[in-house]
Amino acid sequence: MDGEALFWLELALALPALVAALALKPWRMLHGPLLTPTLAALALLPWFWLLPQQLPQGLQVQLSGASLLALMLGWPLAVPVLALVALQVWALGLHDAQTVLSQWVWLGLVPATLALGWGALLRRWLPAHPFIYTLGRGFIGTALAVFGAGLLQELAQRWLVGASLDDALVARWLMAWGDAFLTGMFCAIFVAFAPQWLATWSDQRYLSPPSD
Known part of the structure; x- marks a missing residue:
């Protein structure tokens, strides 16, 4: 089978995820502190996705950023933001639409969704502790989601x-x-200095003393 089958698979993954995210009306979250990290993601993340096109041939260093985006914005808002990032990569880069679709799916949607699932498992089975959030979701969760x-x-x-x-x-x-x-690293910094930029963080959940 050729690349056409892979294209249809990626399209079948991308479109339902985008429809599901938009059905939750995530733009309502922009009427608050999440507007700043959203604009920062739209300004910076495309350049990370374009990085392999700027490196010498054979040197492929690729960063996703999707797990951090899901932690900062929440999955429903992260999905359309990742779509806008992919559109910028298509407009600014050298790759065709099919290659950019692959980036959107495998660098964006899939790791963001896996990070969401991993976070749900941690919330279900482990205690609410800042260390669990920063190490479990920010560090280990990102490694597992991206891999x-x-x-x-x-x-x-x-x-x-x-x-x-x-x-x-x-x-x-x-x-x-x-x-x-x-x-x-960014999770730890934001928890300490800008927790309002983390949609998945809650002072009440992670900092409140345990009930007797």
């Missing part, structure tokens, strides 16, 4: 296109920790 998205992409390409895995999974694992380090 999980890369793993799913590699498996989809192998199944639909016939691409070989080779050492791709090792590279995906190593690059995931770059995202994890940045997300964990």
Whole structure:
């Protein structure tokens, strides 16, 4: 099978996610402190996604930023913001629409969704503690989400296109920790100095003393 099958798979993942996110009317969250991180994401994140196009051939360093965006804006708002980021990458970069769609799905939607699921598990099974949030969601959760998205992409390409895995999974694992380090660091900074920029953070939940 050729790349057309992969294109239809990515489209089938992207469109329902976007429709589901917009159905929740996430723009209502912009009437407050989340407007600033939203505008910052739209200004900065496209350049991280464009980075591989600016590097020498064969040197592929790719940062996602989707997990941090999901922590800051929440999944419903992060999804359309990631769509706008992808549109900027398409307008400013050299790649065609199909390649940018792949970036949107595997760099944006899938890691953001996996980060959402991981956060739900931590909320269900672990105590509400700032350390759990910053390390569990910001650092470890990002590494797992970004690597999980890369793993799913590699498996989809192998199944639909016939691409070989080779050492791709090792590279995906190593690059995931770059995202994890940045997300964990920014989470810790925002928890300390700008918790209003984290839609998934709650002082009442994480800082209130445990009830007897």
